[in-house]
Amino acid sequence: MPLTNNPKVSKVLLQLTWIIGGIGFWNAFNSIGSGDVETATQWISGWAIGGVGLLSFIRHAVFHRSDAVRMGWDYGQRNDFQLEVGFANLAWGVVAIVGIFQGWDTETLGALVLLVGIYMLQAAVLHLLELKEVKNPRYGSKLANLAYAICTFWFAIKALS
Template sequence: MLMIATYVVGAVGAFIGFATLQSKPPSLTWAVLLAVGAAGVLSFVRHSILHRSDAARMGWTSAGRNNFQIEVGLANLAWGVVALLAALLGWGLRAEATTLLVFGCYLAGVSLMLVTTPSADRTRPWRQVVGMGAYAVVLLWLGFAGMAAS
């Protein structure tokens, strides 16, 4: 359920970003609040606080605490908090675009890693990998477009 909420806030944020980037003046505030800020915080909760159920969703077996998962969650929290601060404190379009680029680069890197993982070691369904890669492209496009508009 939390994964679906992450997808929904991310998609709504991206949709808003495509619309508000064309406005005068261009803005990514709501896009960043949702697509990076809310998605980052929700991902933190999923990976770090609810790590056992998240591991099960990904097909991992973990009897105890998985520090790698918690570390990934903390990274999500870091860019989520920076995105929230950039939007709420009015740091401007370039700072907002930067948060989109950071999250997009991370997701693109993870997508490439998953695509190049030997088939015997794959635990993620292709639909998740393709969805992650597509979201990475959207975030990168919005980030670069935001930089160009600033």
């Protein structure tokens, strides 16, 4: 089985994504605990939005067949929905990284975090709704997506307050 179809590739990419996002959230929560909203927003933007966005692009778009097989969505052909999601991930990932390097202020980065939070909250709700219809639901990934969405949304509100 070529790498592009092997679900293990997308599983490893997903695990790396959660590690990168976890680093961002861990440090952001530590910064918020110290009252440093600016640093927290930079951690979220750089790692949980930028790093996660870039890795998610690779998983959803470059290894789209691997990811489709992993999720049980393999139709035996290219799934343009997978690519579209990957392109969205790439867009906000690149913008977050550019924003960090350009020294964007907390409110500007907070607006980007809010954009991702809104998107992810909607995606999480869709994933939760599909639990009724799936034979073998993966509750862990659904709850992880919801937690990511809520935390991202919460940090956006902190950055914009």
